[in-house]
Amino acid sequence: MTVNDGIDVVRNWILSRHPERARIGPDEDLVRTRLVDSLSFVELVYVIENATGAEIDFDTIDLKDFQSLSAIQRAFFTTA
Amino acid sequence: MRGHPGVNDSRDRFQHVLDRLSTKAVDDYYNPYRLLEWPDSLPDDMWWMSPELTTTHGTAVAAGLSEAQLRALSKYESLNFYSLNVHGIRDLLIEVTRRIHTSGYEEPSRFFHHFIGEENEHMWFFAEFCLRYGGRIYRQQPAGERAAPQRKETESLLVFVRILVFEELVDHFNSLMARDTRLHDTVRAINRIHHQDESRHIAFGRELVGLLFEDVRRTADEGELDAVAAYVRRYMTYSFESLYNPRVYRDAGLDDPLGVRRKLLDSPERAELERSVFHRTRTYLERTGLLR
Ligand SMILES: [Fe+2]
Ligand SMILES: [Fe+2]
Numbered sequence: 001m002t003v004n005d006g007i008d009v010v011r012n013w014i015l016s017r018h019p020e021r022a023r024i025g026p027d028e029d030l031v032r033t034r035l036v037d038s039l040s041f042v043e044l045v046y047v048i049e050n051a052t053g054a055e056i057d058f059d060t061i062d063l064k065d066f067q068s069l070s071a072i073q074r075a076f077f078t079t080a
Numbered sequence: 081m082r083g084h085p086g087v088n089d090s091r092d093r094f095q096h097v098l099d100r101l102s103t104k105a106v107d108d109y110y111n112p113y114r115l116l117e118w119p120d121s122l123p124d125d126m127w128w129m130s131p132e133l134t135t136t137h138g139t140a141v142a143a144g145l146s147e148a149q150l151r152a153l154s155k156y157e158s159l160n161f162y163s164l165n166v167h168g169i170r171d172l173l174i175e176v177t178r179r180i181h182t183s184g185y186e187e188p189s190r191f192f193h194h195f196i197g198e199e200n201e202h203m204w205f206f207a208e209f210c211l212r213y214g215g216r217i218y219r220q221q222p223a224g225e226r227a228a229p230q231r232k233e234t235e236s237l238l239v240f241v242r243i244l245v246f247e248e249l250v251d252h253f254n255s256l257m258a259r260d261t262r263l264h265d266t267v268r269a270i271n272r273i274h275h276q277d278e279s280r281h282i283a284f285g286r287e288l289v290g291l292l293f294e295d296v297r298r299t300a301d302e303g304e305l306d307a308v309a310a311y312v313r314r315y316m317t318y319s320f321e322s323l324y325n326p327r328v329y330r331d332a333g334l335d336d337p338l339g340v341r342r343k344l345l346d347s348p349e350r351a352e353l354e355r356s357v358f359h360r361t362r363t364y365l366e367r368t369g370l371l372r
Binding site: 031036037038039040041042044045046049050055057058059061063066 | 219220221222223224225226314315318321322326327338339341
């Protein structure tokens, strides 16, 4: 899986829960737009874990890393 | 919780319930640090949790495992269950402590003292169990930020609904495991003691949620009531799904823990377990009109 595929999986997961949406901008705020809320956040974390194959330490999570698709891409799908 | 004409009956009723539960809390008071017996270790090859209450029970996932593997899995599931208790208690203590002896909570505050004291003790014995027999407390599964702040009445209602849903979920397991003779005495004792205290907390929580909902209902429009019901429904599902912890499946040695979790969440057995866990809670919430 390339790094780009990973973020696609995340985007598709969000879109699948929001049939009213056709696309999500890379910098769109996922919380403010309610694409992800307090109750679906845990699923988002597991979708990212599944796509990266790496466990995320829940006690050191920084919510800023989950604020937008580009933030998620930077935090979890960039290999450098 | 403020006085309104026409609600004197329910306020009288609340006073009576508070009297009864506070007296009972004093009568049933015990020293948890002395009461429980803690053997150095528990046998590994036992059921740590009633098998019917484990997330894999009756599923295709369980069909591929030996009985020894299922018993091992029940150990990690029980550790997850007690870890959920630890984290749930910390969260509810924060909320109740924030409100005790503040305006609007004059009456329930006297019961809050029992509640806070008892919950601290519950958190202690659940944590002790996890650390002593499992060497770990599972981390709290992450929750995101709450988006829009609610008006104060709705916020208070939802705080106490969340506490009630959590306590009822846990109590379903406690009350069954307290009676399950397949389980070790120490496991049964913890579940029995917790069930005893929680019967008072749940009786209290139902009365308080009923009153708070009356306040909200008087001042809310249909759209807001629908939104509350939809949120509570989703919150119940969210709480239930926290029982399906991928770290548990990993520790029990299952391949693809996230895949296992997904498979279990999508299984028909999950729907049946969720229905039975929340049967009483749903009936209560429908009767009050909160779930519609
Ligand atoms: Fe408790
Ligand atoms: Fe409680």
